[in-house]
Amino acid sequence: MRHQVLNWERSGLPIHSFFETIFLKLDYVSFYMPVAKRCIFCSSQDNFESVEHIVPRSLGNLHYVLAKGTVCANCNNRFAHFENRVLSSHLFLQERKKHHLLRARNQVQSGELKAIDMQKFLLKMAYESFYKSKRKVWNHMEFTEILEFLLEGKNNPRFAVQPDSRNLTFKAIPGWVDRFRLSRNHLKLEYANVDERWYFRFQFGTLRSCIRIQ
Ligand SMILES: [Zn+2]
Numbered sequence: 001m002r003h004q005v006l007n008w009e010r011s012g013l014p015i016h017s018f019f020e021t022i023f024l025k026l027d028y029v030s031f032y033m034p035v036a037k038r039c040i041f042c043s044s045q046d047n048f049e050s051v052e053h054i055v056p057r058s059l060g061n062l063h064y065v066l067a068k069g070t071v072c073a074n075c076n077n078r079f080a081h082f083e084n085r086v087l088s089s090h091l092f093l094q095e096r097k098k099h100h101l102l103r104a105r106n107q108v109q110s111g112e113l114k115a116i117d118m119q120k121f122l123l124k125m126a127y128e129s130f131y132k133s134k135r136k137v138w139n140h141m142e143f144t145e146i147l148e149f150l151l152e153g154k155n156n157p158r159f160a161v162q163p164d165s166r167n168l169t170f171k172a173i174p175g176w177v178d179r180f181r182l183s184r185n186h187l188k189l190e191y192a193n194v195d196e197r198w199y200f201r202f203q204f205g206t207l208r209s210c211i212r213i214q
Contacts, residue, residue, distance in 0.1 A: 039072035040131055042151060049073045054128040056083055059204055060101055060185035064178045066132060078151070079124055082117040089113035095205045099186055119159045120150055122211040126200035129173045129189045141198070141214060158212075162199065165210035168192040170201055 038045055052071035055061035086092060088108045096102040123146050130138040149156045170190035172179050182188065188203035198214035 037069040039075055040066075040070055040127075041075040041147060042072060044072040044074065047073045049076070052076060052128065054125055054132060055182065055187055055189070056087060058087055058101060059096070059187060060099065061182065061187060063181050064129075064132070064174060066128060070131075071128075075151075079120075082120045083124075085111060085117045086113060086121045089117075091207060092204075095207050099205060115161065116155055118161055118209065119156075119211060122161065122200060122202055122209060123159060123213065124150060125189065125202060126191075126211070126213050129200075130191075133174045133178065134191075146213065160211075162210040162212060165192070165199065165201055165208075168194060168199055168210075170199075173200075 037048055039048075048069045048071075050073075051068050052066040053061055054064045054066060087096070088110055089112060090110050091113050093102065093108060093110050102108070127138075127143060127146055127150075130141065145156065145158065148154070149159060170192045173189045173191055174182060186203075186205045188201075190201045190203075192199040192201070196214075197212060199210055200213050201208065201210040203209075
């Protein structure tokens, strides 16, 4: 055993590729375990096309996903509209360029970051990440207003992005495997719970945004 470890160390494999092998096996279990097909947003029981990326794929997230059968294609398409607008805003484009997540040949029309798009972007990630990684909390949370906001699209001032979250103490939402992988892409998903109020904070590189969810 000791010999094997030495051999492995000598092979010059970066330590993360060793972890990746184990993680991929865990992924296999979580991706292909049969799930009861029911959309966690609209309760639809059909039209499931793919896994759902909790953090958009174009921010480098390949593994923090919900299994096929969790979010229906209709909801997925609906969310793509505001996600694309957020990801092609000046702020996100700059940060994506910085982390080489934007290819020169991809001509993206940049735009302003709209408050309502950012609110939805954050709430969708909050809802999905709690479902994935903090299921017990998720089961006890009241999401009716968030779902109405995401599905019906009416502007809801209650979900305004918090201008400053520095005085709150945050904890990570994803488990350590997901946290490790997300951190390699400069991504962080956190929550704070103060006086029965719940906050969700998202970080991508130097961009950081917080929203009150309950
Ligand atoms: Zn749905």
